[in-house]
Amino acid sequence: MRITPVVRILALAIIVVLAAAVVLAATGGPEASSRPSVARLQVSGEAVVHGPQGERRVGSGAHEIALPGSVEMVGGGAVLELPAGGTIELRAGNGSSEASRVEVGEVGKVAALVAGDALVVAEDEVAVEAGGARLTLDHGAARLSRSAGATFAVYEGDAELSSGGRTLDGGLPPLRQVAVPAAGELPLAPSPLHIGEVPDPWDRRFLGEAIALQSRLEGLSTGLTDSLPGDFAPDLAFFTTVLPGLLHEPAFDAALLAEQQQRPVGEVVVGAAIALLGEGSDFEQRWREVFELRSAGAGWGIVALDQGAPRAALLDALDQAVNRSPLLFRVPSPEPVFTPAPPPGSPRPAPPPSPRPTTRPAPAPPPAPRAPAPSAPAPPPPPPAGGSDGLLDPLVDPLTDVLDGVLEGLDDVTGGLL
Incomplete structure (x- = not known):
């Protein structure tokens, strides 16, 4: 069959129309390009929303905000769902930080923390900026703080940090944090994630186990050290007695122990127990990771969580360490008797009287007997007054x-x- 030019033109036109239909279907039609992108905001309290239509206050409930825009917390908290996936949790200010304020661009743009704190949770890869640095987080959670500089603390997941054309070597591992004072000023290495004396609510959410374990392990470490005589010099036999699992670790020798000889005994016992029960690398590497992280300022709860040491097994091992060495630990001396001091200005109590010989003179001899008088005898004189x-x-x-x-x-x- 011979195809005429007219048929060719008609076939080409049909192909063009079909291709245009496919493109329109993929983009949502001609109105999709003019429809602004939005983000969803769930508020528990009150927030101020800035967008293309201006500023408005929103209360508790679900809201949509047109992008580009920003959200600033007034009271309570809020969760912002990013167009590219992931969420940013915001909260009102307190005595130590400002209220959270975050700017969100259209799809493909990076959200930025302008002030306060934010909790970023990513199911896939999410990027957030703060203070001239960018955190890229994948399948994890991180806390960001913005003031004069910016602090990035990773709870879990894989994270990369870059600023001013530089990238942090090795990334930002879980349970680590980095402070960036200005754009481009990245440290050489991250620090252990710091938990304050009053833990942050987000820290409690993600690090509750480490927080509960921290005070127990710190107390055990101090107690073990204080219970031993001051001149006690522990050796390999001591540690293999209190922690028998060390007998099955060929790497545990005098040279490895000598690396930590300047530490208190309780510190070494707790660190050795964590290295024994940790996961991942071989014992020698875990040993060094434990004490390097401790030297960098990490609490024992963070160290145990970082090494994957199970809480119950770790506490049980340390309790048995104390029970296995009853003769090595010093029996505390009896408590001294406490006598409260008298309040200022009050008279001091007189000391108890000491026995002494009496100075009372001997009684006079009775008078000689007389003949009875006709009259009634006079009554005896009363006892002298005045004692x-x-x-x-x-x-x-x-x-x-x-x-x-x-x-x-x-x-x-x-x-x-x-």
Whole structure:
């Protein structure tokens, strides 16, 4: 069959129309290019939203914001779903940080933390900027803080950090953080993730196990050290006694132990237990990773979580370490008896009286017996007032005898009339 030019032109036109239809279907039609991109915002509190239509306040509930735009928290918290995937959690300011404020561009643009704190959660790869540095996070979670500089702390996942054309060597591993004071000023290596004395709520969410373990391990480390005599010098036999698992580690020898000889005994026992129960590399490498991370300032909870040491097994091993060496640990001396001091200005209590010989004079001998008088005998004199306790008896008794004699004489003269 011979194809005429007219048929060729018609076939070409049909192909063009079909191709145009496919393109329109893929892009959502001619109105899709004019329809602005949006992001979803779930608020628990109050936020200020800036967008192409201006500024508006939104309360608790679900909202859509046109992009490009920004969200600033006023009270409570919010979760912003990014157009490219992932979420950014925001919160109101407190005494130590400003309220979260984040700027979000259209699809393909990178979100930026302008002020405050943000929690980034990525199911796929998500990029967020802060302070002239860019964090690219894949399948993980990270906390960002923005003030004069920016701090990036990774809870989990794979992360890369770049700034001013430089990239952090080795990336930003989990349980590590980096402070970027200005664009392009990346440190040589990250630091251990720091948990404050009052842990951040996001830290509690992702690091609750490490936080609970930290105080227990710190207390065990200090307690083990304080329970040993000050001149105690631990050797291989001591550590293999308290941690028998070390007997099955050929790498544990005097040379490896000597690397940590300047540390308190309790520190080495806790670190050795974590290295024994850790996962991944061989024992010698785990040993060095444990103490390098500790030397960099990590708490024991972060070290244990970093090495994958199970919490229950670790605490059980350390409890048994104490029980296996009862003779090595010092018995605490009895507590001294505490006598509270008297309040200022109060008189001091008098010391208890000491026994001493009495100075009371011996009682005077009784008077000689006399013949009974016709009249009733005079009553005995009352005891001296003032509590004399017989001190005046030598003076009073002679006077009493004189008066008795005078009365007897008068009685004889008067014939018993008196």
